[in-house]
Amino acid sequence: MAGNSFGNFYKLTSFGESHGKAVGGVIEGVMPGVVLDMDFIQGELNRRRPGQSTITTPRDEKDRVEILSGVLDGKATGTPIGFLIWNADQRSKDYGNIKDVYRPSHADYTYQQKYGIRDHRGGGRSSARETIAG
Structure with missing residues (x-):
């Protein structure tokens, strides 16, 4: 969780x-x-x-x-x-070409391993955008 x-x-x-x-x-x-x-x-x-x-x-x-x-x-x-x-x-369409590629220095792979799902549209909950709430 x-x-x-x-x-x-x-x-x-x-x-x-x-x-x-x-x-x-x-x-x-x-x-x-x-x-x-x-x-x-x-x-x-x-x-x-x-x-x-x-x-x-x-x-x-x-x-x-x-x-x-x-x-x-x-x-x-x-x-x-x-x-x-x-x-x-949001520009989610900008991420369509990397749907199946893990980006270096991003949390894509780690997130998928931990939660079993990957939001390729800029990182989802693991995006730096999330820092705005903190």
Whole structure:
């Protein structure tokens, strides 16, 4: 079974795939009243956004975080905070030519050996895109 939850005091459970509709997560353990600085959070997401240099993926993702639950008027309510980042530029078709080829320095082979399935569309859950939820 894949581990998708991290932490004890604060717990993050992430979901989604790099070539699915969205990537997101649920954060548990945030005390009620904690102010969430959405400008700071968005600034950090902008720093890691793809398509900004020649050494990253050319995908044009805006990486705008959407808070689904657990926040009211900019403050944590004490309930789990659900968030989502939509994928807009998946380009799954770009990976069709490597459907049966394991890419060096990627987790394709290891993922298939561990879970018995391989998502050739950019790595699925083992993609660097997953770091957006953390």
